[in-house]
Amino acid sequence: MKIIDKMNAAMAQGRPFFSFEFFPPRTDEGVQNLFERQDRMASYGPTFCDITWGAGGSTQDLTLDIAKKMQNMVCVETMMHLTCTNMPQSDLEAAMQRLKEDGIQNILALRGDPPKGQEEFKAVEGGFSCALDLVKYIRREFGDHFGVCVAGYPEAHPDNIVDDPEDMKKNYWKELEYLHEKCKAGAELIITQLFYDVEVFLKFVKDCRQIGITVPIIPGMMPIMTYGGFKRMTTFCKTKVPKEVSDALESVKDNEEAVKQYGIQLGTDMCKRILDSGVPGLHMYTLNLERSAVAILENLGLINKSKMSRDLPWRAGAGRRRSESVRPIFWSNRPKSYLNRTNDWDRFPEGRWANASSPAYGALSDHQTMRRHAGEKRQEKVKAAWGTTLSSPSDVSDVFVKYASGEIDVLPWNEMESLHSETGTIKNEIVALNKADYLTINSQPRVNGTPSSDPSVGWGGDHGYVYQKAYVEFFASPEAFKSLQGRLDKRPSITYMAVNQAGDVHANITPQDVNAVTWGVFPAKEVIQPTVVDPQSFNVWKDEAFQLWTSEWGSLYEEGSKSRKVIDKVASTYFLVSVVDNDYINGNLYQAFGI
């Protein structure tokens, strides 16, 4: 979806919007951390996130890869920067073709900095020397497909900042005309260079309007986070710093925390003035950091962490996935794996899972590129959590108990630490289940008509009611499962299915019995049922669930070691069991487990 369309919708509702900018990290671990961070920040509801262009070779590929994952796995509307630096037309076209394939519809078109070692920007052979030509090229080659954004320089481009006031003025207006040209060529949106003088920005907007620029002009805000960083950035960009800002900063420059606090305060004040002047939204240069940008938006009331509203219980997708409204519960702690394995679907289920005729899940392999335990540090952390040595299945149970109790925050079936399942009201029951050797990997409490605005279990907006059937999914030894099965069979409200690695199935439902376990009822809508327990998906999930034992956990230990054998034994003998209590009004799922 084009950013401008989302902005227009927000403007029509008088709702200020915001966005976050990131850059490609230099290490694998950095990339992994970035996704975890984006995952959290995406949940605050930015209109879009953008990723800057790392020109040249592998960085270029990395940028394209990050953009793809932002759009399709972090599920946030994504804009990629694209510069002319070292980019012949063929490379530009290839990059845009990839964006198109990956469902990314937004480009920030820039000239870019001169290549390292060069002072002045020169077009590469077969390339462009200015953003205007790039904009024209995008429109000529891809028509209306992309939303195109361009940069605006409230204090003029650093290259054009000169000492002589008359020349400066001339340069400034010339640049404005050039910006106008970019808009005429097809740019739909302007994001500005950073600034610390609000008056400069407001004058820039006024001047743009005066010469006939009509597209939205969104201020690029860079919170001051460190004194050194601020100094380097303002020097590089030749940014004007008001005296009160530099005075205030100088007085706290040796106190890192005070600098940050001041940055947040200043950013809040600046943004407030800007929004009050009628500007519809803000663009935050995050430098891949979360705290300052989020704090400013919280101060402005644009983010309310305690009242975050979700459209659906899980984060809805961007791009092609926008229509998706139902998912199986099994991947709820591994959404990226689910997104990956369903990325090739032509059509996503809407309204009812039953509409998705025999979903063909993709293989697991691609997902492995997003593995969590990259990096030695993480490996150590994980091993500390799951045990440096294991001598019996009861050591394994202990790890699950620790996870359920919140003592550790990683488990193979939980994709990201930030997703640590908030068992909330059923924490005690879940701990008890694990102590009784039912090794839980997924659960939800029953919910009976709670207002949809509820901060904990609500979703879908106001004036509705939401429901959940109690659910628990766990591994259990064959003996434990057998004795449990007898108890489950006695309860008419309970449906279950169990399978071991060899594929032996025990269930009291048929493969066609799709169970909606989360649903919501809203004014003037059909019932929305976003989460289902679907036997056919379970059959796919079980392979992933069993594989994680060895790929994530067993592989921590030497081949042939006792620990490795313990994991292999559990993986090869235990049943994976999925249990639903269909009586969401009066049921008590845990009674059946004797806890």
Place this chain on the structure above:
Amino acid sequence: MKIIDKMNAAMAQGRPFFSFEFFPPRTDEGVQNLFERQDRMASYGPTFCDITWGAGGSTQDLTLDIAKKMQNMVCVETMMHLTCTNMPQSDLEAAMQRLKEDGIQNILALRGDPPKGQEEFKAVEGGFSCALDLVKYIRREFGDHFGVCVAGYPEAHPDNIVDDPEDMKKNYWKELEYLHEKCKAGAELIITQLFYDVEVFLKFVKDCRQIGITVPIIPGMMPIMTYGGFKRMTTFCKTKVPKEVSDALESVKDNEEAVKQYGIQLGTDMCKRILDSGVPGLHMYTLNLERSAVAILENLGLINKSKMSRDLPWRAGAGRRRSESVRPIFWSNRPKSYLNRTNDWDRFPEGRWANASSPAYGALSDHQTMRRHAGEKRQEKVKAAWGTTLSSPSDVSDVFVKYASGEIDVLPWNEMESLHSETGTIKNEIVALNKADYLTINSQPRVNGTPSSDPSVGWGGDHGYVYQKAYVEFFASPEAFKSLQGRLDKRPSITYMAVNQAGDVHANITPQDVNAVTWGVFPAKEVIQPTVVDPQSFNVWKDEAFQLWTSEWGSLYEEGSKSRKVIDKVASTYFLVSVVDNDYINGNLYQAFGI
């Protein structure tokens, strides 16, 4: 669907089944009454109903038309009788082609009686002389399309009943062989001629099995309803009557009610013995009457009126409509009109109304063939209910108040008297609404998680919970609507739409807002939402709703009369208003009306 498949399913579950046989009435009013009766009897859950063949000319057409309506409007699995009497192959083929087009898949193949005035059966030119040839013809021309049933004669066909015991025995076994031939030719099911000696039937079944007949043999039961009728029938069919039966009947023959009671008792005893012997089901010759057949099935526990379970809130369709699972609420008191107007749909909505892309409703005209007020008597009754003269809209309101109070049971927007809406828990509120000049034509109370086994609002089987949003639909004068609208707009849980005959619309929802107003949650299922308020359907319904004022009510009065003008005035100025209270947990829809 083929009857044999339904029977096999019932047998697999060990569930005894039953069916009802009807004949084509001689008058239009009789036909109308038959449909009302079938409508009620279909709700008892027969495996199928059949209609006998009225050979020749218009009766023949009537039979085909009744069969079509049974299948597609009464929504019961239908079997049509077809005889060789006066039917050349071309006529037989034409009749079967019509059955195929109308979605009827079951034929009872008979030779039939000789044409009137003839003693012996002779094949008509180009026709058949026996049921066997007809069965072969059906299979040859239509392959597997039809389920074919044939008649079995436990006491031999009347033509073959002779005095000499040796000859009789020969005839009997010869007939059995002939029956075997019919099965070999493709008959999948045998229904027997009536009998009053259970031993005769049981011996017949045993003899059939002995010679290798394997298809189900279902006893045709004709309850004794009148002494005269019984005498005529048993004489005509040469039926053996056990002495205790004739003795018992003779002793009560002058007491009509005692005869009926005896018939019910005898029928119950006979059926019980038959079912106990392992026969899987019963076929009831109703003679178009309800009481005796239903009483026997009630005595046997096969019908439990106080615990009738519905699959869906409305009667689910047969044939092509079997998959249908969602309907708009507007036609809930006019299901036949809805069935008629949607009969041409290629695909019926399943699970969600949103799946039915812009339904194209058929015209009203065809429905007019099923008008209720045929017959002078009915016309008189209706006029008495709705007023022989009307002098102002308040006279019209009085009629609605009477209907809501239960003083009268016909209203133009209610298709059949047997559908008199059971406002049940909200009767007082509905009466009050009508007294306040909101002329209600449809309503349902809110229901918040009532067990699905509830006899009044339950449906869909056990172990589920059902829900309804409070709904009311009514006509209101422009002034009344305007003042109401202000009050409705103040309540966030209320959504409404209103339209007058000229098409002026007032609504607080968009045409895309489909509202599920009845839904149910069941074990191991997705949420089922069988009734919706759909703005696009409302737009179709409104034409029908407004037309009924004049076609059903205004037309009772002379053109130009005061009464006619009152109706025309109301129809041309009032708004049709549809109101949903989306707060089915805590809402009070009627408060908004100030009652």
